[in-house]
Amino acid sequence: MAQQWREGSLGKVFANLGWLLAGKGVGAVLSLVYLALAARTLGPRGFGEFTLITGGAQAVAAFVSFQTWQIVVRYGLPHLKAGRSDAAARLASFCLMLDLGGALVGCLVAALAVWLLGDWLRWPPGLAWDGLGFTFVILLTVRSTAVGVLRLHDRFGVGASADAVTPITRFAGALAVVACGPSVPGFLLAWTAGEIFTAVAYWMAVARTVPGAMAWPNRRRLRLAVLENKGIWRFSWLTNLNTTLDAGAKQAVVLLVGLAAGPVGAGQYRLAYQLTQALARISDMASRAIFSELARAHAAGGREDFRRLILRAVGLASGAGTVIMVILLIAGRPILGLIGGEAYRGVYPLLVLLGLAAAFDLASAIFEPALIAMGRATQVIAARILACISLFAILALFLPLWGTRGAAEAVLASSAIALLLFGGASWRAIR
Template identity: 50%
Template sequence: MGARLIAPEHNGKKSLVSSTRQPTPFGRALRNVGWLLTGKGVGAVLSIVYLALATRSLGVQKFGQFSLVLSTAQAVAAFAGFQTWQIVVRFGMAHRERPGGGDMAALARVVRFCLLLDLGAALVGCVLASIAMLLMQDHFGWSPHLTRNALLFSFVLLLSVRSTAVGVLRLHDKFATGAGADAVTPLVRFIGAGIAVWWHATVTGFLIAWAASEVLTAVAYWISASRAAPGLMSHWRGGLRAPAENPGLWRFAFVTNIGSTLTVASRQVVVVLVGLVTGAAAAGNYRLAYQLSQSLVRLADMFARGVFPEVSRADASRTYEGLVALVRQSGKLAVAVGGATCVLVPLLGSPALHLIAGAKYLGAYPVLVLLGIAAGFDIMAVGFEPVLLGTGHATQALVIRVVAAAVLFIAVALLMPPLGVIGASIASLIASALLLAMLVHAALRLIRGLARSAA
């Protein structure tokens, strides 16, 4: 920004000119997203391979058990964990952008506080996971061996904290570095899944592979964060002062925690509910369809994560004209990609299921169609939610998530008993459509207010 650029040659000579053009917020967001997608692009390809290895080698019943363990552990992690990366970006941006070179000491205290929050939440999650896995053992008749391994996997998942490190990298615009760290997850899962199949595929083998990916990804993120900002974690003193120095931090932390819980945990809980009501095999089919449909949503979520720092930066510097343009452009792109997803998933779903999992999983196609359309709505939603979170309207975003989650569980309770797994899929579609409608309404109303402020 403001760097000197080499102008075109004239008469064989190069001239240096000062560039006064600054990249737009949307341009910076797309650059950030490009780096995020670099890691996710590799992951998307590898995830198809290791998903195929798991479904084909474990079989329907064992893959269902594997799905139940993953969904239960991920639901607990979402319930207990805080989105500390958002806290680092939201509150750290003001310290970093402060005139005079920024207040790095205050920023360091925010980072240390967030890491303490991550660790405390992980310990609470371990207690909750112990209770959840014992209940699953009683209901499904799991062996003590499987229950112990499921519990150990949950502990590893919960204790491999990296959200704060993610926030440090995004705060310092190190999206390329983050892409490299993020690519560790699918790479290790791919290698681990291959080893698990070679050693006679078992649920335990795949759990070990997934656990290893969590640990190594966390290590990669923390090494990258310490190199990007070496002074932020030099000592632990002062971290507990961060809430007093940053008014609204606790409120933002709990609001984003509840929002994340409702977003991630509610969908994972549906997988568990499908298993409780219809059995492990149906849960495996539902998770397979859900995972395939959500692969595009995860890519779109990278877009939201790239946009969020730019919204926070514009809000901190009060550059509302750029913020209004950023939100409008982001919304248009998200709607276009989401609309394409709604069309492509039904068209390509059956061949994809046959290629990845085999003919025995083709019964999941109707579920995939419904969840694919829901995924399209979710992709559209990611173009609008960052404006609420990045401008201090996290509570409004939370209320919308609460309403959508309540509708999801009410619809599941009403539709799954008569319709089974199809009923659960219809419930997800209804909830996603409602979530999109409410986020669009709230974001557009906020944009109109910001446009008046910028006028």
């Protein structure tokens, strides 16, 4: 038991990250294929309408998400370490209720947004309702708690298999849509199937690999979960606010570009943004892989091990970001031509700017979970607020002047500011 619950190590981070990359590696290749199918067959305007819908759905999901997987890992580790499996199960039930509550609120927000913004985004008649249905599916196929349960019990490999269902389903669906006649509703249907099948795969994985890890939520269990996990409401709201300020704000940029430059401009921005998400996914996976080990190291009280883990992870993240940025600079233009064709070759400057922003985010992805693991979520929120204010302030100045390129420059500036803030806060904390 002592060996199992020793402090986190960089080797364990690599093992966890390896499982995540195994699931995402296939997905990254397939995502380039189905992205190319959508961009080439729908054309600039159709692809722009498609990306506005998917970006809007992801923005709403980010605004109402509680990142319950972090709550499960953060508060579940002490319960498992002390042999309190029942308390860990009640914690998972509490997190599931948070997911469902946020999803219902998100459905109301989405319906209101479609009613207010549908005409401004210049969607064809009926497409707004297709987008609303897609958003409902994104919100209601909750799986963050299932992700947390698998990571709490060190089942990263199982989670990677479930995660791979999304790109495989989207790829198969995109091929079917192209064969039957490409259309925005058809691609939305393929994306919808991916979300549903992935959620089913995650919950089946939880039931099969860690039976008893979930307790059916009722009033008594939820009340006990709050009593057994001191500060859980505060931590939950802070993780929600952090996601809103980070992912929600960046997805909102796509909608603002659509309002300012129309669907074609939004499609160009989204294509560059989507390609740089290969780097952003690595940062997200690095954050998720290291968070569990940082939480273990901090719970074990090994200050030097904790500090050494952070410093080594930052060095590796910086090197990885540099390598991937060089790849984007060298191969970015041919990749754009291959995926989108001649209509998207002018998107290369956006790709470089957003790629550099993603490289900064990769380094930030080490500092943020370190601060959360140390219980300094308030500092994370303060840094996010400042970065978010800078994003929209610069966007308000640059977007009217330079359009989509101004939006990319605003995202780059915001990512650089966030890195400085997170790095400074982490350095002060680990000293």
